[in-house]
Amino acid sequence: MTLFAKTTTAMEPEAPGWRTRLAAWTPFLVIAPSLVASFVYVFVFCGWTLYISMSNSSLLPSYGFVGIQPYIDLWSNLRWKIAYSNLFFFSGFYVVLAMLVGLALAIAIDQRVRGEAIWRTIFLYPLAVSFVVTGAVWRWIYSPDVGIEHFVRGFGWSDFTFRLTTDRNLAIYAIIATGVWQSSGFAMALFLAGLRSVDPDLVKAAQIDGASRFRIYRKIILPTIAPIFVAVAVVLLQFAIKTFDLVVALTNGGPGISTTFPANYVYDLMFQRGQINIGAAAAVMMLAALAVVLVPYSLWLVWRRRKEGRAYG
């Protein structure tokens, strides 16, 4: 490999040899395999699934074109409608609550508390653990037989009920609460980094003017870190749309079909029910949901960068 380096050291005056030419191509040769892999992964795979979603595939993929029929079947399916409305409901609560808790924790930690690293570690460790583990443990805690209900009844309150995961109307809240538990530390970390990036002189000036702490946060610090709110919201929405393992481990879509999510629906249709085309259509809808979130966000980022470029350049 050092061969390439040698050729350029000896400034040969004669026509470039094969080594020099190879050296010129090295960067491209290095990146080519990754480029091909990524290109296939992003474009070919998406296109492929898009085609399958308009094909007559059932138990195995096949390539007879049937147009948008699978999408019509998908949207007339009750379970898919539940999955989709669950996604909306979950995303709203999950994103807002995780951001609120995360922001509150970040502001609290930002008050020059002692042992900051310890607090941060406590709030962030759930993120290192898989949704599978989180789901399995919280499944126990929600369980009526041995979890919180059993615990409170042990104090003599014998008709106390706490049955989130076994009630079809409440199970979604169990998923929301667990999701918030897992992700609010992530929001906290981002908010904390944002709070630390605020210009201290700005805050000092406001303090000298006699502004209260609350007012400083509301009027100066939080508006300055507004872009971070958007970033956190986008990342959390992305997590929400991809929600899969958490539901599998926590409720497995139940009771009944009440906590089905789009990702679970895709998996079920493709691998349990042999309706690959409808499953693919559902996967395409997931991609569409992500695009609805990410395309405006990236456009906004580009717009903001341009604006900043103009302001300072």
Place this chain on the structure above:
Amino acid sequence: MVDAAYEAEYLAAARTEARRYALGRIGVYAFLTVFAIIYLFPLFVVVANSFRQLPEITRNGLIAFPRSFSFEAWPRAWAHFCVSGACAGIHRNFYNSLMMTVPATLISSLLGALNGYVLSKWRFRGSELLFVCMTLGVFMPGQIALMPWAFVLGHLHLSNTIQGLILIHCVQGLSFTTLFCRNYYISIPDDLVKAARIDGAGFWRIFYKIILPLSPPILIVTVIWQFTGIWNEYLFGVVFTDGSQQPITAALVALATSQMNARAYDVTGAAVLIGALPPLLIYFLGGKYFVRGLTQGAVK
């Protein structure tokens, strides 16, 4: 007289200010403590129950002060317990996860570093566009790639193998590691590379002598990120492997959701902890960098 009045007023004001400050401090610590208890509670539950005896758990519930001690659940979860038909515990799944995560993490991090190097220091016409296309992979939901992967793995004879999962995670991880490394290398001054080129150093020499020695901070981030992400991944593991080939996440779901094992809290607790230990260990060792990795992309 006037001075004394002022002084008294000043002291009173200072006292209320001090009291308000103290109350504020107490409020902040109380708030943090309440949330810390909520965050640590599940960890406490699962650790405590993995060391209790099963009859005592079923009698007193999972949320109770441990009144019995037993180390039995750990070896059972590791080597003897029955999960989805086989009675060998989860040690094979643990090894599977290790055999999958370590190579996939190393390969995707190394390729990401090389790609980031090319895309930041050896730009060519269209390289920016290629970079954007590569990073699109970060956002793709795994579900949309399931069918194509099934086809590709089938044709490469990698169905139901750890190698197949390594391939998937390498390709999927590339977009992420490339994005991080490229954004990091951009901040290394181009003049450094230019000077080296004038001195006659080639592509590889610059990579070994200049870029790689500057890389540890970003490589730690990508390694931690990839390791925890791949170890914790469930979808591909459950779709493309079964039985003794499954990674640990799939085995844990099989264990935790099966009706037969529903009441084996002690063993499930130990198994869940075994499955959570490697990423937790990585996180505690490199937590500082983990946070940095998380925040890097979004705060900029």
